[in-house]
Amino acid sequence: MTVSSGLPDIPSAAGSPTPLVRVESLTKLFPMSRGLFRRPSAHIHAVDDVSFELFEGESFGLVGESGCGKTTIGKLLVKLMEPTGGRILFQDDRDTAGGQTLTDIVDTSGKDLKEFRRKAQMIFQDPYESMNPRRTIFDTIAEPLSVQGIGSPPERMDKVRDLLELVGLTPASTMLFRYPHELSGGQRQRVAIARALVVEPTFVVADEPTSMLDVSFSTSIMHLMSGLARQLGVTYLYITHDLAVARYMCQRIAVMYLGKIVELAETEELLSNPLHPYTRALLSAVPSPDPAHQRDPVNILGDVSAPVNPHPRCRFHDRCPMAAPQCYVESHPPMEDHGGGHLVACYRV
Amino acid sequence: MTPQTDPQSSVPPHGTEPAPTNLTAARVRLALRGFREGWSIFVESRIGVIGLAVIIIFALMAISHPILMATIWDEATYDPVTGYAFDQIEQPAPPSWAHPLGTDPLGRDVLSQLLSSTASEFILGIVAALVTVSIATMVGAVAAYYGGIVDTLLMRLADLVVSLPGLSLLIVLSALFDLNLFMLALLIGVLGGFGGSAIIFKSQALSVSVKPYIEAARVAGGGRLHIILVHIVPNLLPLSFLYMMFTVTGAIFSEAVLSYFGLLNIRMSWGIMIHTASTAGYLLGGTKYWWLIVPAGASITLLCSTFYLVGRALDEVANPRLRRR
Numbered sequence: 001m002t003v004s005s006g007l008p009d010i011p012s013a014a015g016s017p018t019p020l021v022r023v024e025s026l027t028k029l030f031p032m033s034r035g036l037f038r039r040p041s042a043h044i045h046a047v048d049d050v051s052f053e054l055f056e057g058e059s060f061g062l063v064g065e066s067g068c069g070k071t072t073i074g075k076l077l078v079k080l081m082e083p084t085g086g087r088i089l090f091q092d093d094r095d096t097a098g099g100q101t102l103t104d105i106v107d108t109s110g111k112d113l114k115e116f117r118r119k120a121q122m123i124f125q126d127p128y129e130s131m132n133p134r135r136t137i138f139d140t141i142a143e144p145l146s147v148q149g150i151g152s153p154p155e156r157m158d159k160v161r162d163l164l165e166l167v168g169l170t171p172a173s174t175m176l177f178r179y180p181h182e183l184s185g186g187q188r189q190r191v192a193i194a195r196a197l198v199v200e201p202t203f204v205v206a207d208e209p210t211s212m213l214d215v216s217f218s219t220s221i222m223h224l225m226s227g228l229a230r231q232l233g234v235t236y237l238y239i240t241h242d243l244a245v246a247r248y249m250c251q252r253i254a255v256m257y258l259g260k261i262v263e264l265a266e267t268e269e270l271l272s273n274p275l276h277p278y279t280r281a282l283l284s285a286v287p288s289p290d291p292a293h294q295r296d297p298v299n300i301l302g303d304v305s306a307p308v309n310p311h312p313r314c315r316f317h318d319r320c321p322m323a324a325p326q327c328y329v330e331s332h333p334p335m336e337d338h339g340g341g342h343l344v345a346c347y348r349v
Numbered sequence: 350m351t352p353q354t355d356p357q358s359s360v361p362p363h364g365t366e367p368a369p370t371n372l373t374a375a376r377v378r379l380a381l382r383g384f385r386e387g388w389s390i391f392v393e394s395r396i397g398v399i400g401l402a403v404i405i406i407f408a409l410m411a412i413s414h415p416i417l418m419a420t421i422w423d424e425a426t427y428d429p430v431t432g433y434a435f436d437q438i439e440q441p442a443p444p445s446w447a448h449p450l451g452t453d454p455l456g457r458d459v460l461s462q463l464l465s466s467t468a469s470e471f472i473l474g475i476v477a478a479l480v481t482v483s484i485a486t487m488v489g490a491v492a493a494y495y496g497g498i499v500d501t502l503l504m505r506l507a508d509l510v511v512s513l514p515g516l517s518l519l520i521v522l523s524a525l526f527d528l529n530l531f532m533l534a535l536l537i538g539v540l541g542g543f544g545g546s547a548i549i550f551k552s553q554a555l556s557v558s559v560k561p562y563i564e565a566a567r568v569a570g571g572g573r574l575h576i577i578l579v580h581i582v583p584n585l586l587p588l589s590f591l592y593m594m595f596t597v598t599g600a601i602f603s604e605a606v607l608s609y610f611g612l613l614n615i616r617m618s619w620g621i622m623i624h625t626a627s628t629a630g631y632l633l634g635g636t637k638y639w640w641l642i643v644p645a646g647a648s649i650t651l652l653c654s655t656f657y658l659v660g661r662a663l664d665e666v667a668n669p670r671l672r673r674r
Contacts, residue, residue, distance in 0.1 A: 078568050117570035130561040134583045136379065144569035153372060177375045195565070 397662020480538025489550025
């Protein structure tokens, strides 16, 4: 296993020289087509001009409500989808001697794509549907090895055993030839983690891996994942709708709203000093276990709208409690640094 | 191969399987276990067992013909096509000890005809079923996974084939070309495989191909062929077995109809037996000449319905929602 120098305490935007992943104005539009020969009448702007960077060894949280494009970003980063626009730059470890270079993975294919599949993996949300019911646990975990031709069958067997031990499914030999339906949700998600880690990736997209589990399971899965990140030096893009989960797992958090990142900061900074009205509203909705805790209630208006051919003005303007005439006139606000890498997209802060 | 097997592993918590040491052995054991589970569900539904028993009886009939020809039946009298029952004064002769199902208008033994046709009915049904299911599985999986223009072309082709009246088409084709049994089986298989079955397999494959495990396989680095063959096709197999059974029924039925019209280049079949009775004018003779029609007709009906029953029982194995428990 590749073990990095260790997890940096709180990697700041200015701290690391080269990011592991740099996303530049990433855009994904889904056409709303009506039949084969008709032109799409409208586009859903699932991800709209999003830029951020991930540094080696950090866990980067992507938070937002359903349908805001978090999962789409995750799928774009592991090349399950092709972006409509923008670049995804991935650290190229072919010349580690000098300064590391970044390569655009958007157009990779063939051999380079196979190479990329070894470095970037994904853990899926639904542990019940993310495994082929007709394949055993061994087949499921060993699949990345077998399709990429890594190791001989006995070596794969040893590797799968090691990983089962690592994710806490012991004794491993009794698990190897079970079917997914014989396992509980928590156990399945451990198998999914083992499958993602079997090729020793540097980057893992975790798409709400605990949202479908019982609370007791989800805590242990989060514990396992953060432990593995430290142990193996894995960088996570952790997608969640739960700020409490993001706080536990992530060093930095980006808040998304309708395909845009509206606020990005280090976890404690974001939680203690939220600047964007949407972030404030999200935080006010998180229940606090401290009865003496006082937080200003933030009322946002209306309901979330669909990002179908959105107006170029601020995405949040129609729900924003502090919207000004400027917000209606000008285009979506750019991300501005409000000190220490705390980026906010709002004219009013 | 397993140096780090810890002492715990020899005590599996569920007590079902010992710790596997060999990959192939473990897979064989899993396959056997799956078969046993499926078998117990199959046995639970009586129709499946009854159907299977009838199929076995027909299979024994098919085997018995060459044995009888080699042992107690002499070729001059009992050959299903060229034989002649010299011991009977007038033809068709009613059942007797020498000819348990009588003779046909040309003096040939009906039981011998019935038994000799059974094997070819089986071959016809199985070849047609295998061809149908292989084509339909691949067409369905490819259409569902690739989508877009490939899907559109294959599915519009399927619509076209479905809209053709199958039996009339077969009648035209067999009148134009000199069809033998094997060609008929291929033809029925191709028509079925690109037609209705393809649409059903595609809809099933579509529900498989949107599952997250397909995306997981793509992230793992699996190519299109890997995903289709390893993830989509195995999940279509229960449906395949089901459709094989239904296709056998259809193929036997089509063969009987075409033979009845005398459109097939086959030595002997159940359809030809009825054709012979019909052309000699015995079909409307009421029950007086029952042995000319009933054995062949009953065999066609029974074998067709039997494969259907087995198909229904397999459906219960494959589709848990149909189980009554």
